Amino acid sequence: MLAATSSTRTSTEQNRLVANDRKRALFRLSFFLRAFILPSEAGTAEPASTPGEENLSFLVATKSKFQAIRGTRDLLPPETALWNRVEGTAREVFGAFGFGEIRPPILEPTELFARAVGGETDIVSKEMYSFEDRDESSTSLRPEATASVCRAYIEHQMQQLPLPVKLYYIGPMFRRERPQKGRYRQFFQIGAEVLGGTDAPAIDAEVIEMVMTFFDRLQLPGVQLEINSIGHNADNCRRGYVAQLTSALEKVKDKLGTDSQRRIETNPLRVLDSKLEREQPIIQNLPRIADHLCDECKAHYAAVKRQLEMRGVLYRENWQLVRGLDYYMRTTFEITAAGLGSQNAVCGGGRYDSLVELLGGPPTKGIGFAIGEDRLILSLQGAGKVTTVAARDVYIAWMGEHAQSTAIRAAKSLRAAGISVELPPVGQKFGKALERASKLNSRYALILGDNEVAEGSWTLKTLADGSQQKFSEPELLDFLKRSL
Numbered sequence: 207m208l209a210a211t212s213s214t215r216t217s218t219e220q221n222r223l224v225a226n227d228r229k230r231a232l233f234r235l236s237f238f239l240r241a242f243i244l245p246s247e248a249g250t251a252e253p254a255s256t257p258g259e260e261n262l263s264f265l266v267a268t269k270s271k272f273q274a275i276r277g278t279r280d281l282l283p284p285e286t287a288l289w290n291r292v293e294g295t296a297r298e299v300f301g302a303f304g305f306g307e308i309r310p311p312i313l314e315p316t317e318l319f320a321r322a323v324g325g326e327t328d329i330v331s332k333e334m335y336s337f338e339d340r341d342e343s344s345t346s347l348r349p350e351a352t353a354s355v356c357r358a359y360i361e362h363q364m365q366q367l368p369l370p371v372k373l374y375y376i377g378p379m380f381r382r383e384r385p386q387k388g389r390y391r392q393f394f395q396i397g398a399e400v401l402g403g404t405d406a407p408a409i410d411a412e413v414i415e416m417v418m419t420f421f422d423r424l425q426l427p428g429v430q431l432e433i434n435s436i437g438h439n440a441d442n443c444r445r446g447y448v449a450q451l452t453s454a455l456e457k458v459k460d461k462l463g464t465d466s467q468r469r470i471e472t473n474p475l476r477v478l479d480s481k482l483e484r485e486q487p488i489i490q491n492l493p494r495i496a497d498h499l500c501d502e503c504k505a506h507y508a509a510v511k512r513q514l515e516m517r518g519v520l521y522r523e524n525w526q527l528v529r530g531l532d533y534y535m536r537t538t539f540e541i542t543a544a545g546l547g548s549q550n551a552v553c554g555g556g557r558y559d560s561l562v563e564l565l566g567g568p569p570t571k572g573i574g575f576a577i578g579e580d581r582l583i584l585s586l587q588g589a590g591k592v593t594t595v596a597a598r599d600v601y602i603a604w605m606g607e608h609a610q611s612t613a614i615r616a617a618k619s620l621r622a623a624g625i626s627v628e629l630p631p632v633g634q635k636f637g638k639a640l641e642r643a644s645k646l647n648s649r650y651a652l653i654l655g656d657n658e659v660a661e662g663s664w665t666l667k668t669l670a671d672g673s674q675q676k677f678s679e680p681e682l683l684d685f686l687k688r689s690l
């Protein structure tokens with residue numbers, strides 16, 4: 207609520223402040239309704255005008271069930287075990303290449319992405335979740351993290367650290383795209399960036415080698431790496447090429463779809479990665495960037511390919527690979543995997559040597575990539591490479607007053623030894639307890655009745671074959687440590 211406490215304020219002033227405060231609250235509510243709650247593509251009508259109090263009372267009055275917002279989802283056990291394994295492997299592999307973790311915020315100034323990713327890109331012009339914050343500044347949920355990493359590099363003066371600075375991140379990104387298999391509005395990326403130092407082609411190759419090593423470690427099926435060089439922004443290089451491409455596109459404009467026609471004006475390079483079947487023969491006849499690279503960019507690209515070969519990394523060249531973000535120059539790459547349908551890019555990246563400067567920092571070389579973790583998981587699951595069974599090592603089937611305190615003590619010492627234990631909150635008949643133990647995929651059931659407690663001899667049942675063994679308390683811990 208508004209705090210208009212000054213005794214000098216008149217009641218008219220107070221009313222005006224209350225009205226303003228309420229207007230701001232309704233504006234915010236309207237933003238969340240439009241962005242998150244009312245799914246416009248699903249055919250639900252959006253509110254005709256800014257919601258007033260009627261809309262608010264409508265919300266309160268309806269007892270509708272809540273559901274995850276369109277394009278977002280809950281990740282649940284046992285699948286989350288796979289997510290953790292994937293992220294753990296990323297930490298291991300990236301750590302072995304000398305990368306440290308950065309955790310940038312999810313909220314950033316809208317202007318950061320407009321400047322870095324590009325105001326004309328789909329990401330910035332159509333897909334960002336942006337809102338006016340309480341101080342009336344425009345804030346966005348991050349659609350990607352390269353801009354954030356560069357912002358952090360500048361903010362923390364990382365150019366003073368030993369260069370290059372090698373950082374990786376894991377976390378959610380937000381883009382308001384049309385949801386489909388492998389495409390979500392909240393999705394996760396595992397990304398890495400190398401900043402500062404040189405643009406030596408060995409850096410490009412090592413970054414690519416690192417992501418390929420990671421995929422290899424996970425046994426990701428059908429991995430294919432495509433690379434390209436899009437040169438740099440100069441008349442004797444990409445700018446000259448784009449001029450030629452634009453005039454070639456103007457000549458075939460009538461045969462192109464509306465998206466590509468629009469892109470001739472906004473971003474002609476993006477026409478090259480159109481997926482429209484009927485545009486493919488036209489695209490094949492367009493001028494190619496490889497024929498227009500300046501000598502330095504040509505030499506850099508040739509050296510990147512040599513460096514990849516030295517590392518035994520297999521690649522395919524794809525002259526149409528231009529990527530959808532404005533900051534790229536020279537090396538671009540994408541990696542696809544099996545089982546993903548049309549959304550089969552699991553990783554995209556490239557070099558962005560002028561981005562840090564564009565954001566107000568010192569001249570800095572940069573290259574990186576981001577892996578779509580949701581797609582990576584889908585591909586692993588599709589290949590049946592993963593068994594994600596949530597299992598307990600031991601289910602403690604206890605019954606009786608004395609048994610409960612022994613069961614609590616047993617659970618504590620087994621858990622301290624790293625053994626996973628299910629301890630039911632109330633005593634159960636042994637038949638019921640064993641049923642539940644199997645449902646939870648427990649390996650053993652520890653049977654603790656008052657008799658077992660009195661005798662100090664505990665029964666351990668192996669659920670797979672029904673066999674039983676008796677142990678004293680220390681013997682049991684010893685046995686479980688050896689057998690699990």
Ligand code: HAM
Nearest residue numbers: 350352389390393551552553554555556574575576578
């Ligand atoms: P990007 O190509 O926009 O690049 O995204 C990288 C990867 O994120 C994609 O290849 C895809 O796997 C995944 N991804 C993108 N959008 C979605 C979505 N809506 N749902 C599910 N997965 C998605 C970047 O974001 C750059 N920042 C990469 C980079 C880092 N370049 C240099 N450094």
